[in-house]
Amino acid sequence: MKYGKDFFDTYIERRGTRSIKWDGCNAKFGVDEGVEMLPMWIADMDFKAPDEVVEAVAERAAHGVYGYIINRPDSFPASIARWICCRYHWQAKEEWILFTPGVIPGFNISYQTFTQPGDGIIVQTPIYYPFMDGIRNNGRKMVVNQLVETDGYYTMNFEELEQLVKDPNNKILIMANPHNPTGRCWTAEELTRLGELCADNGVLLICDEIHADIIMEGAQHCSMGTLSKKILQNTIFHYAPSKTFNLAGLQTAYVVIPNDDIRAKFEAGLTANRIFNMNWFGQVALETAYDRCGDYVEGMCRYVSANMDYMVAYIQKNLPMLKVRKSEGTYMVWVDFRGTGMTTEEIEHFIAHKAHIGVDMGTWFGPGGEGWLRFNLACPRSLVEKAMAMLTRALYSKL
Ligand SMILES: Cc1ncc(COP(=O)(O)O)c(C=O)c1O
Structure with missing residues (x-):
């Protein structure tokens, strides 16, 4: 093997x-x-x-010219859509995909685009700390919905969350599935309850599924994308090949945004920051990894x-x-x-x-x-x- x-x-x-x-x-x-x-x-x-990625990157490097590239070559979103379909079991349309230089920069675009200074962003701590850094750095208010720990097993505090999403000052909830650092793969029931609470109360859901490929034996990942049209229409999905294939230094990630209005605003946020040029090697690595390295x-x-x-x-x-x-x-x-x-x-x-x-x-x-x-x-x-x-x-x- x-x-x-x-x-x-x-x-x-x-x-x-x-x-x-x-x-x-x-x-x-x-x-x-x-x-x-x-x-x-x-x-x-x-x-x-993977060897296939190393070879593809070396081949690209050997060309020797590293100028600006087409941000969205034809085959590229198709590779992503296929990966999402095979691995996460939902249909992402190619036009729903936009590129970001990392997952975290993408969060910051959302914080800037969909909230005003002082608005609340809900986080479920303990949580991967750059979620919180971005909230502070952008002058937004961190609203904590702490997870409940029982013998090292973490669950969500839905009673508190129900109150927090009703507060009109709270505009976004940002979560990770699987969850970093606790390693939880949230169940369909947990995700549905969370996703619906956000959608029903006008709280935009940012769902980071960067670890979705890294599932331990005996466990199962359920993607937020598999649940309902209502949840899809209120969610920004963040993915990247970086954790799965060890490509973090290539700074290549993407979002999937099914809602046309949210996607147009997010894209305007990227343009405002002049984020349009992908990394040569990252693009080659992503496509090779998704097409050939399952x-x-x-x-x-x-x-x-x-x-x-x-x-x-x-x-x-x-x-x-x-x-x-x-x-x-x-x-x-x-x-x-x-x-x-x-x-x-x-x-x-x-x-x-x-x-x-x-x-x-x-x-x-x-x-x-x-x-x-x-x-x-x-x-x-x-x-x-x-x-x-x-x-x-x-x-x-x-x-
Ligand atoms: C949950 C989660 N999201 C995002 C990232 C980082 O993503 P990026 O390097 O693409 O900004 C990490 C890295 O550890 C992570 O654990």
């Missing part, structure tokens, strides 16, 4: 490549550059992109799922002060450190300065993240094993 265990077991040296995850790790956590840290933060993978996704998900099984079993057996549950989606795992007896501040200091592992700190994810840490498991098993050994040593010398 081309994208089997051997492919993902291979350690690729990333130090010295300007990788923010590896070369920027010590600086990020304020750890002396002489200390060898193991980076398991930020959401990119330590795996190579088997990579299956292999990668199987590998990461086994990494997660390993880590969860290891923690349950050896580190009883921690609590962890396997994620349903994303290659991240969200670990509860509150049982260590350390304060949140001590936990966040401990992991970087004592265990020397770079992770995403719980407090970055907003209310509800205190005492938790997010580990990125999109790496060879040998690194997960190394991390567990480093963590064990540090925890037992601490206690």
Whole structure:
């Protein structure tokens, strides 16, 4: 099998490549550059992109001229529409697709286009922090609808949400499915209730499904796009091949907006920011990945799922002060450190300065993240094993 265990077991040296995850790790956590840290933060993978993508990008690079390109070559939206149909099981019309240089820049276009300074944007924390950065940076009001945690399993607080969507000042709800950092794949029931609450109360729904391909064994992804016409007409969908195929540095993402009026306004927002020129390599990579690399996704998900099984079993057996549950989606795992007896501040200091592992700190994810840490498991098993050994040593010398 081309994208089997051997492919993902291979350690690729990333130090010295300007990788923010590896070369920027010590600086990020304020750890002396002489200390060898193991980076398991930020959401990119330590795996190579599919061979087909590497070859297509190399072929494009060999041409040597990297001028402006057609933003929307004919075949390109068709590749996306096919991917959405096969993978997420709904029909996205090609004309509903617009390109953005990343998912996050797309959120900011929506914040600027559909809200005024001071308007409320609802977020369900703990949540991937750039959702919140954009709200603050654009002078909008962050309205928190904190998720409910029971034994590491997260659900939505619909009672509170019902009140929040009725407030006419709250204009947008932004959510992730699968959810980062908790790894939840929301069910059709949860999504329908959320989608209808937004549609019925005039709250625009921004649904980020960037992790939709990364589903762990035994779990299922239900796309918000499969639910109803009413929800489709009130939703902006964000996708990218970047997480799935490790292409984040190519800055290529897209939105799918079924509602003509919302799409026209969003497009005007892109134009106002003069966002019209795609990345050469990103365009080639997306098309190649979507047309030819489905088997990579299956292999990668199987590998990461086994990494997660390993880590969860290891923690349950050896580190009883921690609590962890396997994620349903994303290659991240969200670990509860509150049982260590350390304060949140001590936990966040401990992991970087004592265990020397770079992770995403719980407090970055907003209310509800205190005492938790997010580990990125999109790496060879040998690194997960190394991390567990480093963590064990540090925890037992601490206690
Ligand atoms: C839920 C979610 N959305 C968006 C992004 C980033 O998207 P982009 O790099 O395209 O801005 C990430 C990256 O970790 C993510 O986890």
